[in-house]
Amino acid sequence: MAHEHETLAPTDPTPPGGDAAPHPAPVVPGQPAAPAQGRPAPYDRRSTPPVREVRKLVQKKRDAWWTVLLVDPLATPLVRLTARYTRITPNQITWAALVLGLGSAALFALGDWQWIVLGAVVYHFSFVLDCMDGKVARLTGRGSVFGAWLDYIFDRIRVAACAVALMWGQYHRTDNTLYIWLAVLVVFCDALRYINALETFKTRLTMRRQIKARMRAARKARNSEQVAFMEDLLRANPEADIEQDLNRAADTTAPTDPDEDGADEAPAATRSPYAYAAEERPGAAGAGRDALDLPGSKDLDEQDPTVKDPSGADLPGASGLSDEDTPPVRAKQVIDLQQEFRRKFPLYLRFRSALLRHRIRPHLVSGIEFQMGVFIVGPLFNVVLGATLVSAALMLVFELAIVYKLLLSTRDFGRTLESIPLPPPALAEEELARVADATGAAYPGEQAREEQTIAFGTQVPAQRGEREAPRSPDSPS
Numbered sequence: 001m002a003h004e005h006e007t008l009a010p011t012d013p014t015p016p017g018g019d020a021a022p023h024p025a026p027v028v029p030g031q032p033a034a035p036a037q038g039r040p041a042p043y044d045r046r047s048t049p050p051v052r053e054v055r056k057l058v059q060k061k062r063d064a065w066w067t068v069l070l071v072d073p074l075a076t077p078l079v080r081l082t083a084r085y086t087r088i089t090p091n092q093i094t095w096a097a098l099v100l101g102l103g104s105a106a107l108f109a110l111g112d113w114q115w116i117v118l119g120a121v122v123y124h125f126s127f128v129l130d131c132m133d134g135k136v137a138r139l140t141g142r143g144s145v146f147g148a149w150l151d152y153i154f155d156r157i158r159v160a161a162c163a164v165a166l167m168w169g170q171y172h173r174t175d176n177t178l179y180i181w182l183a184v185l186v187v188f189c190d191a192l193r194y195i196n197a198l199e200t201f202k203t204r205l206t207m208r209r210q211i212k213a214r215m216r217a218a219r220k221a222r223n224s225e226q227v228a229f230m231e232d233l234l235r236a237n238p239e240a241d242i243e244q245d246l247n248r249a250a251d252t253t254a255p256t257d258p259d260e261d262g263a264d265e266a267p268a269a270t271r272s273p274y275a276y277a278a279e280e281r282p283g284a285a286g287a288g289r290d291a292l293d294l295p296g297s298k299d300l301d302e303q304d305p306t307v308k309d310p311s312g313a314d315l316p317g318a319s320g321l322s323d324e325d326t327p328p329v330r331a332k333q334v335i336d337l338q339q340e341f342r343r344k345f346p347l348y349l350r351f352r353s354a355l356l357r358h359r360i361r362p363h364l365v366s367g368i369e370f371q372m373g374v375f376i377v378g379p380l381f382n383v384v385l386g387a388t389l390v391s392a393a394l395m396l397v398f399e400l401a402i403v404y405k406l407l408l409s410t411r412d413f414g415r416t417l418e419s420i421p422l423p424p425p426a427l428a429e430e431e432l433a434r435v436a437d438a439t440g441a442a443y444p445g446e447q448a449r450e451e452q453t454i455a456f457g458t459q460v461p462a463q464r465g466e467r468e469a470p471r472s473p474d475s476p477s
Contacts, residue, residue: 043140048084051077058135062361064368067131075128079135090142093133094151100126101158108162108379111169116379123162123375127368130155152194159190162375170384182388186374189392193367196399200406204337207413211335214420335416340408363402365394 049057055076063072082088100122107119133151137143167183170176342349352362373391378384 043083043142045084048080048139051080054080054083054139058138059359062356062359064366065355065360065364066368066372068359070124071128071131075131075135078128079132079139082132082136083139088136090133090137090140091144091147091150093129093136094147094154097126097129097133098154098158100129101154102161104375105158105161105165108166108375109169111173113379113382116166116169116382116384119162119166120376120379124372126158127371156190156194159371160187163187163190166375166379166384178385182385185392186388189370189395190367193370193395193399196402197367200402203406204409207337207410211413211416211420214417214422215333218420218422337409337412337416338405339412341405344408363398365391365398367395370395 048054055072058076058079059072082093104119104123104126107115107122110116110119130151133147134143137147163183163186167179167186171179348362355362370391373394374384374388377391378387381387
């Protein structure tokens with residue numbers, strides 16, 4: 001459905017400079033806005049699509065079951081109304097969610113059942129606002145990095161405040177010191193969940209980067225082996241230069257021996273550099289020979305640098321090559337770092353697929369469900385103690401499952417690295433050192449370089465500038 005995009009923000013057609021002021025670019029729903037003078041372009045509220053399309057634009061492909069079933073049906077229509085009829089920004093919604101959360105904490109602190117029930121209702125609406133800020137940002141294109149940070153910090157403040165207030169109110173009402181320890185448990189579990197989530201994401205990202213770096217280094221090594229330059233060959237064999245001069249002066253040609261196919265092959269020192277380029281290139285015919293089938297040539301997704309042959313035509317990398325001369329485009333290789341987990345738990349895929357059909361992620365008790373069990377289910381049914389203990393136990397079980405899954409994934413990661421052939425040390429170190437600088441992870445050859453530095457008492461420079469001492473994975477990047 002097409003929508004017209006018109007800017008509602010007033011603009012001054014004749015600024016003091018006399019030139020017409022440029023009209024800010026309108027925002028297409030669901031797409032990020034182009035910044036104008038450091039600020040997002042205004043959102044055209046009249047272009048807001050109907051709820052059905054808003055739902056497709058703002059809802060995540062998979063989310064917590066509590067959010068999918070109990071929050072999104074209310075939050076999505078409110079998101080459309082907010083974007084259509086107000087100028088409220090996502091950060092303002094984040095602040096409103098914090099204020100409601102602190103109001104819920106004040107009600108929890110009163111301790112009596114009717115007050116904590118009201119506090120649970122207020123907490124739910126606070127969480128609805130907390131889900132709305134991201135949805136409004138996606139719909140209007142007004143999201144920001146600072147807004148994501150603000151949302152994360154305010155979530156932690158709200159949970160801590162509500163935990164302390166709820167358990168203090170119950171302790172004041174019952175004089176049971178166990179509620180004090182429950183406050184500590186709630187804050188600890190919330191911190192553990194989100195610290196573990198961040199570190200798990202960081203570990204998976206590091207594994208992906210190292211695999212990509214190893215594959216790029218191996219592919220670069222294969223590409224470099226497919227083109228040989230005469231100056232490099234002569235540099236490695238200086239005597240060949242003298243031999244070539246003597247042969248040219250005597251107007252003679254070095255004798256050749258037929259190869260196994262009966263074709264003559266000139267010695268390395270006297271063959272044309274273009275012959276090397278043609279023979280080493282997959283799919284090209286050599287001097288009276290069939291094309292070489294080099295290992296990994298079918299896996300190349302980049303063509304070799306352009307080399308000119310004697311006729312002036314381009315070799316690999318030129319646009320004038322025919323289709324049969326051009327190496328085929330390599331299909332994207334899929335690397336599965338969850339093979340062992342799926343092999344041990346074959347029913348997991350069916351369970352996961354059944355949930356994802358309804359946008360529900362398999363992590364059934366995450367930080368969201370834990371909060372709802374403590375701050376909504378417990379107060380509503382006046383079972384704060386039992387609901388808190390059960391929610392904490394279930395969340396810890398799922399966190400251990402995530403850690404176990406990550407452990408199996410690291411084993412798949414190790415096997416994947418071993419399956420990728422190591423390129424020559426210089427090329428491998430150049431590529432792997434670059435990703436190690438970004439992730440703080442060690443790479444093959446780094447320890448040997450450090451030992452060499454200690455042995456000779458000198459500082460060995462890296463391929464791309466001086467490297468600092470290896471950083472801990474926990475150090476800030």
